[in-house]
Amino acid sequence: MPAHETLGEMLAARGISRRAFLKYTSWLATLMALPPGMAPAMAEELAKAKRQSVIWLSFQECTGCTESITRSFSPTLEDLIFNFISLDYHHTLQAASGEAAEHAREAAMAENKGKYVVVVDGSVPVKDGGIYSTIAGISNLQMLEETVADSLAVIAVGTCAAYGGIPHANPNPTGAVAISELVKGKPVINIPGCPPIPEAMTGTIAYLLSFGKLPDLDTLGRPLAFFGESIHDRCYRRPFYERGLFAKDFDDEGARSGWCLFEVGCKGPITYNACATLKWNGGVSFPIQSGHGCLGCSEPDFWDKGGFYRPLSTPLRDITPTAAVAAGIGAAAGLAAGALHRAIKKDAAKNHHTVTVDNLEKSS
Numbered sequence: 001m002p003a004h005e006t007l008g009e010m011l012a013a014r015g016i017s018r019r020a021f022l023k024y025t026s027w028l029a030t031l032m033a034l035p036p037g038m039a040p041a042m043a044e045e046l047a048k049a050k051r052q053s054v055i056w057l058s059f060q061e062c063t064g065c066t067e068s069i070t071r072s073f074s075p076t077l078e079d080l081i082f083n084f085i086s087l088d089y090h091h092t093l094q095a096a097s098g099e100a101a102e103h104a105r106e107a108a109m110a111e112n113k114g115k116y117v118v119v120v121d122g123s124v125p126v127k128d129g130g131i132y133s134t135i136a137g138i139s140n141l142q143m144l145e146e147t148v149a150d151s152l153a154v155i156a157v158g159t160c161a162a163y164g165g166i167p168h169a170n171p172n173p174t175g176a177v178a179i180s181e182l183v184k185g186k187p188v189i190n191i192p193g194c195p196p197i198p199e200a201m202t203g204t205i206a207y208l209l210s211f212g213k214l215p216d217l218d219t220l221g222r223p224l225a226f227f228g229e230s231i232h233d234r235c236y237r238r239p240f241y242e243r244g245l246f247a248k249d250f251d252d253e254g255a256r257s258g259w260c261l262f263e264v265g266c267k268g269p270i271t272y273n274a275c276a277t278l279k280w281n282g283g284v285s286f287p288i289q290s291g292h293g294c295l296g297c298s299e300p301d302f303w304d305k306g307g308f309y310r311p312l313s314t315p316l317r318d319i320t321p322t323a324a325v326a327a328g329i330g331a332a333a334g335l336a337a338g339a340l341h342r343a344i345k346k347d348a349a350k351n352h353h354t355v356t357v358d359n360l361e362k363s364s
Ligand code: FSX
Pocket: 060, 061, 062, 063, 064, 065, 066, 121, 122, 123, 157, 158, 159, 160, 161, 165, 166, 193, 194, 195, 196
């Protein structure tokens, strides 16, 4: 795509009609909970936008985040949006290597001073002067500091970049930290998930391009459009939870009947992400639909919290009904637990904090 070409021109050249483009922005606007009528404005602004320079840095990570975004269902308009940006530097995807790659990063920074977006995946090791991860002869810390200095904004993709992730897990031998702990004076958007949902990444970039501003964020810096509701809020197994119908084992009758996975450790009630609505692989499925509870990978310290197969709190387990009264007490327990979680969430919303394992357990 020529540098002067707008997205609208590029789409027209590829045979994408305005109607199809409007359909896409309507979907995106709905997804991001924008007010009615914003879709045409979004289409207009996005069509006028020119290439956005993006510098993508990968530090301590497993490359799952890049795998996720590159394997979004293709070909789609999301791909075009991604093609539309000028991805000037990306450790995994760039053809250039060595000095040529570093020159590309420096050139992009010089040519787009104050305008480029830095996407970071992976955490940064700061112990012992940051020697545990170096690229191009400099520490990750140095590369981050010099790259963000003249940027417009920073997007930390993946749980490693957003909170430290697995490299930060106890005993954290490299002193891994989150990007937001190191970047000062620039806005940082967190898109956690191990890995994050591709549409949460492309949607956030599209929003930045369309409106030239950050989307609404929660207290953890996550776009509310994708992280405003818990997995539990939108889970298709929720009716079973409300009725007190829980799988006790991954191979019992409840599991085979698709009942709620709360008692086999699902972290859906305290995990904020769009897995239950956007799903994965083009909307095919998500872990809970495949029979496994949510691990809570888009929340801070999910790895250290562990307990992947332990229920979150005790009220349901403690009053697990006997067969004789299963129907009555089971339903009541489910309703009580539902009420408890709703009360905690209401308090969280009122006080602008996120429901975590700690405050859920404290309240139980
Ligand atoms: Fe971390 Fe991403 Fe998990 Fe992996 O880049 S969020 S380990 S999916 O790759 O950083």
